[in-house]
Amino acid sequence: MTQTQPLAILFADVSGSTRLFEERGDVEARRIIAGIIAAMSEIACANGGTVIKTIGDEVMCTFPAAVDAVNAACQMQRRTTQDPEFTRDGLGIRIGMHHGDALLEDGDVYGDAVNTAARMASLAKRDQIVTTASTFRGATSVGGVRSRSLGRTRVSGKLLPIEIVDVIWQEDTSNITLVQSVIRMDDGSDRAHTLTLRFRGRVIELSPNSPPFTMGRDATNALVVDAEWVSRNHAAIEFKNGCYMLADRSTNATYVQFEGDEELRLHRDEVHLRRTGAVSLGQPIQTGPADVLYFQCG
Template identity: 65%
Template sequence: MSQTPQLTTLFADVAGSTKLFEQRGDVEARRIIAAVLAALTEVCNRHGGRVIKTIGDEIMCTFPSAMQGILGSCDMQKRVMHDTTFVRDNIGIRIGLHHGDALEEDGDVFGDSVNTAARMASLAKREQIVTTASTLKGLTNAGSIRHRSLGRARVSGKLLPIEIVDIIWQEDTSNVTTVQRAIRIDDGGTTNVKLSLRFRGQVIELTENSQPFSMGRDGTNSLVVETEWVSRNHALIEFKKGYFIIADRSTNGTYVKLADDEELRLHRDEIHLRKSGTISLGQTVSLNQQDVLYFQCSY
């Protein structure tokens, strides 16, 4: 029988597991990952959580409350950081979580809040815990949780980007990078960020609420560039973590020049756009002057 309780869904996975398999081999890498997942399971149970399933190098858990989930996620990071074996093997984890209505059915959980938690995990980096601002807002003692704003990010199924935060779990924060552009959780999250794009006389303006801007040869893209060296779905610009990010998805790469820096080739990777510059799909600007995309950022 299906139930829809309020739950905190948490995803945690081993960062850099592909490299671990390459360096240590299948058998040893699987042993190490199994040990990490066992340690995370123990922490989950200690905080009143329940392990829903493990998939490869990832664990999925639920907690009855947001505070249990947040405290559990902090202890998961500390457990890995303080284990000498994990430190020796250079193991790190990334965690994403969200509190909301979840559909419980046959021992599994589904629904919008689960998808949001999975999205938070995909945004998290090694040794990071990412959650939604709404998860913190629901806490009566949210002030006891150290956090910082990461801006806004898009989540599948939601019309507008949602505000996300980074939970600061480290006792010593001297090595924690400061986020320069912070949005307060209590305010409306209103900002004036804008990205202006100019292509062949056409001007496009993107804001933090804009849909992801796709570029490529396929006619379904936001910007269609019909040249043989451009992939069908070549690159994507979207606003996340407080910045406009360009991500390359192509065969030939995307060439990006940021202000006075040297032009760089982006291939199956992403960087955040800053100041002004140029974007060239598939070839350098010197070889592709007719189809150069010019951009100007304001944060």
């Protein structure tokens, strides 16, 4: 059954997981990441939310009202910054959210609110909650929580740029500079959901309407990488639920490095592409393979 209703959509993902896998190994790292996902899911449900899905180290939730989402987001940040099991491994989370009309269908959520929330998540940095100003204004009963303006940005499907804010969730704000930090936007056209790929001097631009961008050794792929460590159908990039997802389908894994973060090993899993970074098929980026795909969101 399909229905449309106003909902707050929240995306949260773990930062610092790559180093965790290197230092703790796959089994222990997955256990710790699963613990963070479980903690965030528990907080979401305690605030009246519903966990729609978890993808790798990211969770997507819905809430009936903006105030519920803001409360949950603040509690998630406080939990991950205070829990010794998470802090000793240098882990943190990023959160993006938005309240608006969403389409519910077969247990999943689609539509404008999802696209906007995903855009907020792509702008958020570690230990940050980014949301639209309208969402924060709708959370009028959140006591003691402030925000700072991040300026305006464009969101796919919206005619005009929208105002966005950083939610100040920290109880002690003495070391936080409460000044405006403007996020640049492209005034020429609405390119918020464009993904630009660069590979060996070739430039490829993907839009939400582009077919899945497949990569691998097989000649039928959109990007052919002819190397022995690359699988025939190694990985694909596809726009889903308001964001670009990179899915690994290979034997030797796909390596992803977001600007400013540690390298991530992706194996038979998906990750949300955000900001800028690099992708390597079958070999770690740090080893310096010749075939590196660079990406830039927005």
